[in-house]
Amino acid sequence: MGRIKQRGKAGAAKAYVTRSAAVKKLQCSLADFRRLCILKGIFPREPRNRKKANKGSSAPTNFYYAKDIAYLAHEPVLRKLREHKAFAKKLSRALGRGEWSSAKSLEENKPVYRLDHIIKERYPTFVDAVRDIDDALCMIFLFASLPSDSKVSPSLIENCARLAAEWQLYVMHTHALRKTFLSIKGVYYQAEVFDQTVTWLVPYQFTQTIPTDVDVRVMLTFLELYQTLLGFVFFKIYTDAGLVYPPPLDTKKDEGAAGVGAFSLEEAKAARPAAAPAKSKVVEVDGKRISSKDVRQTIKSIAASGSGDADVEMSTADAPANEDDEEFVEDNTEEDPEDAPSAPAFTTATLPTLKTLSTLPQSTSAKLFAPYTFWLSRETSRPIFEFLVRAFGGRIGWPASSGSGSPFDEDDESITHVIIDRPLVQRANETDAEKERRRRRKHVQPQWVVDCINAGRILLEDLYAQGKTLPPHLSPFGEHAEAYDPTAGLTGAAEDEEMDEEVEGEDDAEVAAEDSEEEEARPAKSALKAAATAEDAAALRAAELAAEAAGIDFGTFEKEAKKAQKKVKKGDAPQEEAGEQNMNKMMMSNKQRKLYERMKYGQKKRAEERQDLEQKKRSIEKEKKRRAKA
Numbered sequence: 001m002g003r004i005k006q007r008g009k010a011g012a013a014k015a016y017v018t019r020s021a022a023v024k025k026l027q028c029s030l031a032d033f034r035r036l037c038i039l040k041g042i043f044p045r046e047p048r049n050r051k052k053a054n055k056g057s058s059a060p061t062n063f064y065y066a067k068d069i070a071y072l073a074h075e076p077v078l079r080k081l082r083e084h085k086a087f088a089k090k091l092s093r094a095l096g097r098g099e100w101s102s103a104k105s106l107e108e109n110k111p112v113y114r115l116d117h118i119i120k121e122r123y124p125t126f127v128d129a130v131r132d133i134d135d136a137l138c139m140i141f142l143f144a145s146l147p148s149d150s151k152v153s154p155s156l157i158e159n160c161a162r163l164a165a166e167w168q169l170y171v172m173h174t175h176a177l178r179k180t181f182l183s184i185k186g187v188y189y190q191a192e193v194f195d196q197t198v199t200w201l202v203p204y205q206f207t208q209t210i211p212t213d214v215d216v217r218v219m220l221t222f223l224e225l226y227q228t229l230l231g232f233v234f235f236k237i238y239t240d241a242g243l244v245y246p247p248p249l250d251t252k253k254d255e256g257a258a259g260v261g262a263f264s265l266e267e268a269k270a271a272r273p274a275a276a277p278a279k280s281k282v283v284e285v286d287g288k289r290i291s292s293k294d295v296r297q298t299i300k301s302i303a304a305s306g307s308g309d310a311d312v313e314m315s316t317a318d319a320p321a322n323e324d325d326e327e328f329v330e331d332n333t334e335e336d337p338e339d340a341p342s343a344p345a346f347t348t349a350t351l352p353t354l355k356t357l358s359t360l361p362q363s364t365s366a367k368l369f370a371p372y373t374f375w376l377s378r379e380t381s382r383p384i385f386e387f388l389v390r391a392f393g394g395r396i397g398w399p400a401s402s403g404s405g406s407p408f409d410e411d412d413e414s415i416t417h418v419i420i421d422r423p424l425v426q427r428a429n430e431t432d433a434e435k436e437r438r439r440r441r442k443h444v445q446p447q448w449v450v451d452c453i454n455a456g457r458i459l460l461e462d463l464y465a466q467g468k469t470l471p472p473h474l475s476p477f478g479e480h481a482e483a484y485d486p487t488a489g490l491t492g493a494a495e496d497e498e499m500d501e502e503v504e505g506e507d508d509a510e511v512a513a514e515d516s517e518e519e520e521a522r523p524a525k526s527a528l529k530a531a532a533t534a535e536d537a538a539a540l541r542a543a544e545l546a547a548e549a550a551g552i553d554f555g556t557f558e559k560e561a562k563k564a565q566k567k568v569k570k571g572d573a574p575q576e577e578a579g580e581q582n583m584n585k586m587m588m589s590n591k592q593r594k595l596y597e598r599m600k601y602g603q604k605k606r607a608e609e610r611q612d613l614e615q616k617k618r619s620i621e622k623e624k625k626r627r628a629k630a
Contacts, residue, residue: 007055016045016053016063026072031217032081038221039077039118042068080113087111115228129233130196136226137200140164143223146208151216156223162246163230165260168387169247170237173265175366177391179476180450187384188477193237199477205381244268256404259383365456369394375410377420378402380446385419388449417442417461419449424467447473 007013017025023033037043044062047053053063072078087110094103123129144160146152171177171191178197179190186203210216238245244266254262370393376382382402389396397406397415408414418441427434448464454476463471540561547557585593 012047012049012053013055015066016047017066017069018054019044019062019064022064022069022072025069026078028078028081032078034218035081035221036072036075036078038218039115039225040072040075041122042072076117077113077115080111083111115225116232118225119229119232123229126233126236127194127196129229130194130198133230133233134199135222136230137164137167137198139219139223139226140167140230141200141202145203145205146210149210151220152210156220159227160223162249163227163234165263166234166238166245166247167230168260169263169265170234170241170243172260172387172390173243174241175391175393177388177453180388180453181475181477182447182450182473183475190477202384205383239268242267253405258403258405260386261403261405365392367393368452368456368458372416373397373408373412373414374449375412375415375418375441376402377418377422379421380419385446385449388453392453411437415441417444419444419446420466421446422466445470 019033023030026033026036028036042064045065047063050063051058054061087106091103091106094100094106119129123132140160140163143152143157144164146157148154148157171193174193176191176193177189178192179188181188186201188199188201190197190199192198235245238247247263247265250258250262250264369389372394374385374389374394374396376385376396376398378399378401382398386396386398395407395414397408397410397412399410400406420443430438442461443466444461444464445466445468447470448459448461451464451471451473452459454474543561544557585596588596
């Protein structure tokens with residue numbers, strides 16, 4: 001005989017714990033419980049049967065896994081929070097009694113917790129941490145632009161601004177930026193760090209205010225975790241790049257609003273030369289240093305270009321004949337001698353090695369602006385375009401009103417482009433030297449820089465000249481296959497033009513009597529209907545003869561028959577697909593069916609958005625043609 005199960009001690013009632021029961025078990029306040037859940041990554045769960053999980057009660061509440069709450073009970077941060085609660089009581093008692101010496105002693109020995117162990121728990125490998133820094137960077141850049149108040153301290157904002165500058169310095173140093181987009185919310189950036197795509201949002205430099213309906217305490221808890229995470233990540237990426245972390249800060253430049261220019265990058269000295277050969281990622285080939293990053297970038301450029309194999313063969317043909325110093329791994333697999341002639345003959349001359357990779361042309365998109373020198377006009381945003389230009393290898397200067405630290409003045413002869421966002425105005429007292437300088441430089445609007453980055457090449461400056469109407473600024477982040485592409489042609493545009501021409505022709509032509517038209521159109525309609533439903537060539541031929549007898553020429557009949565067949569196919573195909581999908585749903589579990597329905601809902605929503613955008617573009621094109629004819 002099996003053991004009798006007691007009510008509320010097995011199943012969902014044991015697996016789930018309500019929030020009030022969890023707070024009572026951990027003996028902490030609700031605010032501390034929320035902080036612990038954020039730091040440890042624990043979130044509410046939804047049981048299959050809420051009544052069973054709540055031991056028969058149907059009251060609305062939040063549920064957590066009982067194992068997660070037991071996991072929180074042994075958290076060192078929880079112990080520090082309890083110590084801080086006792087410290088607050090002792091401090092208030094000492095201040096109430098006027099015991100200033102004991103209060104000072106208590107303040108000096110204030111309990112402080114660290115989050116290093118939580119970062120190591122949540123991110124076992126460094127790549128996991130890099131994948132998860134998108135939200136951390138967005139939060140850091142947001143708080144770096146906020147004003148300080150009673151809830152947000154100035155030291156916190158200063159630390160966020162320092163972390164933001166350190167990230168920008170690393171991206172500029174490694175030329176890791178790939179895409180950018182100027183949106184209403186702010187500027188979206190996308191970089192590639194350790195083969196991981198990192199996307200973050202930077203707000204514009206306006207006066208920011210904290211809304212009253214936002215719980216700042218929750219955001220500050222997330223920020224506390226993100227600051228520790230970014231400290232670990234930045235130390236690792238700076239160390240791997242051979243740079244000193246944290247980068248030194250020049251206080252005079254910082255006081256002069258130099259921004260990122262107040263920090264300087266310094267190469268780290270080799271502290272442990274004995275351990276360097278084992279973890280070395282840089283190899284010297286014929287006096288040229290080649291790192292693992294160069295090899296990865298070259299392989300990506302080969303894969304991206306269609307003529308990658310030809311480039312490898314050309315480079316290997318030009319390589320020196322004496323390659324005894326290169327190391328190859330010996331292949332010990334046994335081969336059948338009879339099958340050897342039929343197998344492809346691979347030789348050492350066709351294999352890409354470090355020497356052959358060093359001779360290949362490197363990708364130029366990472367240093368797109370290297371040949372150019374830019375000057376920022378005073379109305380353009382210096383932090384945005386300084387970061388963009390320097391991330392792609394260009395030189396940039398700015399006037400003193402935008403901050404100190406400009407590497408050159410406006411009179412520098414090496415300036416090739418001026419980024420200006422003002423209307424074209426003729427200066428009254430302009431010397432000949434200034435006119436010549438203005439004629440020699442290219443004056444472009446700020447969008448030109450962003451569009452060049454997204455296109456991966458230098459665009460024509462004439463379309464972005466000062467005072468001209470700019471082309472549409474398109475988002476480069478449409479990554480899914482069915483994303484709307486504004487630059488591509490519209491589907492069915494030719495058919496729409498034909499329909500428009502037919503409608504215009506009908507409007508211009510005189511309309512005959514309706515009764516006579518209906519009598520004449522009856523044989524034609526029946527012939528077209530027969531052509532649409534024809535299943536073989538004989539039926540189609542019979543419909544064609546009927547149309548000819550009705551007085552319809554062959555070209556009109558063929559065009560109308562194709563349209564009718566398309567309508568019939570569009571009407572039949574969804575019914576067949578729906579029947580097949582329903583049969584497939586019957587074989588799915590409840591969880592799989594819900595997941596499938598959510599996936600189909602997302603696909604349908606994206607398709608509707610694409611159709612709306614295409615319809616808007618189609619109406620705009622029609623309006624342009626109508627205005628051109630008028």
